[in-house]
Amino acid sequence: MxxxxxxxxxxxxxxxxxxxxxxxxxxxxxxxxxxxxxxxxxxxxxxxxxxxxxxxxxxxxxxxxxxxxxxxxxxxxxxxxxxxxxxxxxxxSEPPGEGFDDIEDHAETLAADTEDGAETLARWQQAEQVRLCLKQLGAAQRECMQLVYYEGLGLADVARVQQVPEGTVKTRLFHARRLMRACVEGLAGRARPTRTEPDKREGSDD
CATH class of the missing domain: 1.10.1740.10 (RNA polymerase sigma factor, region 2, helix turn helix motif)
Known part of the structure; x- marks a missing residue:
């Protein structure tokens, strides 16, 4: 940062x-x-x-x-x-293609700083999952996240940069946090190993 x-x-x-x-x-x-x-x-x-x-x-x-x-x-x-x-x-210019996004370098910081999802996101400590989820956000939401968590701007300043009312910034952040939490929880859930029954032969004399 x-x-x-x-x-x-x-x-x-x-x-x-x-x-x-x-x-x-x-x-x-x-x-x-x-x-x-x-x-x-x-x-x-x-x-x-x-x-x-x-x-x-x-x-x-x-x-x-x-x-x-x-x-x-x-x-x-x-x-x-x-x-x-x-x-x-x-x-x-022509529409940009997929590529590296600077905000993704700070995925772990974003995860740790997200207020209403901090405990859930920090639990997984998986920056790659956060990067994937950041890609699911709309451009305005991603920009909000970068301005708040990367630039450290307050809501009023973000509103000035994005040229929208402060209430719009709050709404974008609310939905971005909610989407991020749900996405990371979903990815983490799919990544968990399935629980298997213990091997009944364990500890046998055979």
Whole structure:
């Protein structure tokens, strides 16, 4: 998991961008590029497109730094821009195929952090099962999970990024947790060895 961003430091860098300090943009790239890439990958599932989204996002940040109102964390504002850029790139490209999804690298963390399913999911400790179940979620639900458990955003910030009411975010998380728990329990149940009768010959003198 990527380390948390010092929001005060990010705000100072953003302010310097408004003053056209290119060194601040370089520092913002160092601070945010990996996080943006990880976030847009789940929508694009293409490294070239994801890299393009990083560039487009930071270019927009450079142009629009003065528009940041300070109502959210800088990372929240930037991910909102990244989401839009990823959607734009996706519309311009062919539909993505199946591929690696960055959020799946954090399957065990997601399982352990899920509030109403924590005990059930943690019981199995099977990251592969969680990865399979993550694929069953809708794109918006997966994005919610990543923003909450990977980015550590609160509901209000997730709502800003996804451009939906906070109640919608709560609903998406509720259904995502429920689906994840049911899916992992189902997979784990099928994976359990069947109980067999003890061998009656055990302990005999034959």
């Amino acid at each position: 990527l380390p948390p961003i010092d929001d005060n430091h990010a705000r100072r860098l953003l302010q310097r961008c408004t003053e056209r300090d290119e060194r601040a943009l370089v520092e913002l790239h160092r601070l945010l590029a990996r996080r943006i890439h990880a976030f847009v990958w789940q929508r694009l599932r293409d490294d070239e497109l994801a890299q393009a989204a990083v560039i487009d996002t930071l270019h927009e940040v450079w142009k629009s730094a003065a528009r940041f109102r300070g109502e959210s964390r800088v990372s929240t504002w930037v991910l909102g821009i990244a989401r839009f850029k990823a959607m734009e790139l996706r519309r311009q």
